Amino acid sequence: MGAISEKDKKHLQKIFEKNVQTGVKILVFTQEDRHREIKELMQELATTSNKIEVELYDFTRDSEKIKQYNIDKIPAIAIIGKEDYGVRFYGIPSGYEFSSLVEDIIDVSRGTTDLPEKIRNQLGSINKPIHIQVFVTPTCPYCPKVVRLAHKFAIENDLIISDMIEATEFPNLALKYRVMSVPKTVINEKIEFVGALSEEDFLEYILAA
Amino acid sequence: MxxxxxxxxxxxxxxxxxxxxxxxxxxxxxxxxxxxxxxxxxxxxxxxxxxxxxxxxxxxxxxxxxxxxxxxxxxxxxxxxxxxxxxxxxxxxxxxxxxxxxxxxxxxxxxRKKLGVKGEQQFQGRGVSYCAECDCGFFKGKKVAVIGDGSAAASSAILLAKYASKVYLISKKLSTSEHLQDELKVGNIEIIEGKRISEIYGNSAVGGIKLDGSSLEVEGVFIELGSxxxxxxxxxxxxxxxxxxxxxxxxxxxxxxxxxxxxxxxxxxxxxxxxxxxxxxxxxxxxxxxxxxxxxxxxxxx
Structure with a gap:
């Protein structure tokens, strides 16, 4: 153990205590003897709040859960609140992305986000499935902004599923989507953009997908 | 201090x-x-x-x-x-x-972050990058160019040299601390001073850059102006x-x-x-x- 320092744990305890409302489940999908790092990180994170629970699933054995949560690659994390909002992480949310994970847990526990009402209304009008994939690297300071927006959109609309994908952990996907710069966002396999955008501009792309 | x-x-x-x-x-x-x-x-x-x-x-x-x-x-x-x-x-x-x-x-x-040369916008995200820290991992074993005169360009070249096979640091006149200049003395970093980049070219991704009329083949162009x-x-x-x-x-x-x-x-x-x-x-x-x-x-x- 020791994935999170004692000082950071204290800090996390404080912010979770203050901000986490209802219970949150972190579902971790891995393969038995692999991905120790992500399992340890999530289990340690869960020790900082009695409202956060971790469930470990095996990619080969727990096929029902894999199907239920639409997991197609590992390691994967699904953050579940009162319902499954479609918030996913593929690869370890380390480096700058750890903050995305922490903020997502808080939003999922509340089932709502701080997006402006105008944006939320527009999101509400989306009536077809939207799949957002955000490619990141742990050393990218611009990436959490995009990941967070994609996840907030997912929380606000049941039809939106948003994945953070750590590009260096999934080189084949990075190749497939020609990722050479991060953050790179792909919406419904047909629209893509590089870089951080404002809420309005990101939403425009979703509406166009 | x-x-x-x-x-x-x-x-x-x-x-x-x-x-x-x-x-x-x-x-x-x-x-x-x-x-x-x-x-x-x-x-x-x-x-x-x-x-x-x-x-x-x-x-x-x-x-x-x-x-x-x-x-x-x-x-x-x-x-x-x-x-x-x-x-x-x-x-x-x-x-x-x-x-x-x-x-x-x-x-x-x-x-100013943008260079403003032909091809820069077209190849953004396809070899043109403004963040070496973010994208260094995508250029393992490849040749890249870093454009800039200051500390941002120098420190990015030093970082990229750990991944890329060759790093060309292209600058009008490099102006950075002695400390960074010492760190630039790595086998796969080549400093090209006094030349102007006029174009970033390629097909579906960056293929190279034009420097005062001559071509330099690279797959990545990192634009790191200023600090x-x-x-x-x-x-x-x-x-x-x-x-x-x-x-x-x-x-x-x-x-x-x-x-x-x-x-x-x-x-x-x-x-x-x-x-x-x-x-x-x-x-x-x-x-x-x-x-x-x-x-x-x-x-x-x-």
Whole structure:
């Protein structure tokens, strides 16, 4: 153990205590003897709040859960609140992305986000499935902004599923989507953009997908 | 090195903040190069009390003397890295110095990030990158070019040399610290000075660049002009600029992170000298008050 320092744990305890409302489940999908790092990180994170629970699933054995949560690659994390909002992480949310994970847990526990009402209304009008994939690297300071927006959109609309994908952990996907710069966002396999955008501009792309 | 207040950026906002803070008897260190301020080359004629146009660099030089007279210390180097350590902030400079400070004032302005050459926009995300830290991993074993004259270009070339097979550092005239220049002496870094890049070419992704008419084959082009930008320095301490790259402050020029203040162009438009100076004044006063308050608390607890 020791994935999170004692000082950071204290800090996390404080912010979770203050901000986490209802219970949150972190579902971790891995393969038995692999991905120790992500399992340890999530289990340690869960020790900082009695409202956060971790469930470990095996990619080969727990096929029902894999199907239920639409997991197609590992390691994967699904953050579940009162319902499954479609918030996913593929690869370890380390480096700058750890903050995305922490903020997502808080939003999922509340089932709502701080997006402006105008944006939320527009999101509400989306009536077809939207799949957002955000490619990141742990050393990218611009990436959490995009990941967070994609996840907030997912929380606000049941039809939106948003994945953070750590590009260096999934080189084949990075190749497939020609990722050479991060953050790179792909919406419904047909629209893509590089870089951080404002809420309005990101939403425009979703509406166009 | 220890100080009470560290100011990043030596333009009008930073220097004005230094003047006000130093007069309040706190230790002030200010980082940056006068000639890199966007004011340096400007002809000023809309600033209070100035009748004819005056060249910005002259104003900056007088401002520096003023600040020094009141006790502020200038280090003419760029900040490369900022982090929090307990209740203090640590800044690493391009010269390899470490400065520990109780408060930090962001006054580094906004810098031009784009090169403005043919192909740059077309290949963005397909080989053209503005963030070596973010994208270095995608260029393992490949040839890349880094474009820029300052500390950002030099430090990016050093990072990329760990991944790429070859790094061409292309600069009109490289101007960075000896410390970084020593680190650039790596086998796979080649410095090309005095040549102009006129085009980034390729098919579906970057294939190379044109330098004064001759071609150089590369798969990645990293555009790293000037010094490290606000995002690279800010995120490590939990400060996230808005999508336009500006930092939000309250009326006391305080950011969302305790102990960090911001002033000048970095806080958003209007990008004007008068506004920068006004905000610098407030940031200097408020940062000094903050430092005095926490120093008093420290004494009480001891």
């Amino acid at each position: 220890n100080t009470d207040i560290l100011i990043i950026g030596s333009g009008p906002a930073g220097i004005q903040a230094a003047i006000y803070a130093a007069r309040r008897k706190v230790d002030v260190i200010i980082l940056g190069k006068l000639e890199n301020s966007s004011l340096a080359k400007a002809h000023v004629e809309n600033y209070f009390g100035i009748s004819g146009p005056i060249v910005g660099i002259d104003l900056l030089r007088v401002g520096k003397e003023q600040a020094e007279k009141f006790g502020a210390k200038f280090i003419e180097e760029d900040a490369l890295h900022l982090e929090r350590k307990d209740d203090k902030f640590i800044v690493k400079t391009e010269g390899g110095k470490e400065v520990e400070s109780k408060a930090v004032i962001f006054a580094m302005g906004v810098s 490290k930008g606000v995002i690279e320095l800010a995120v490590n301490v939990g400060l996230l600029p808005d999508p336009r790259g500006y930092i939000h402050v309250n009326e006391e020029q305080k950011t969302s992170v305790l102990g960090i203040f911001a002033c000048g162009d970095i806080c958003g438009p209007p990008l004007q000298l008068a506004k920068a100076v006004g905000e610098g004044c407030i940031a200097g006063i408020e940062a000094a008050e903050y430092v005095k308050r926490i120093s008093k608390l420290e004494k009480q607890t001891v």
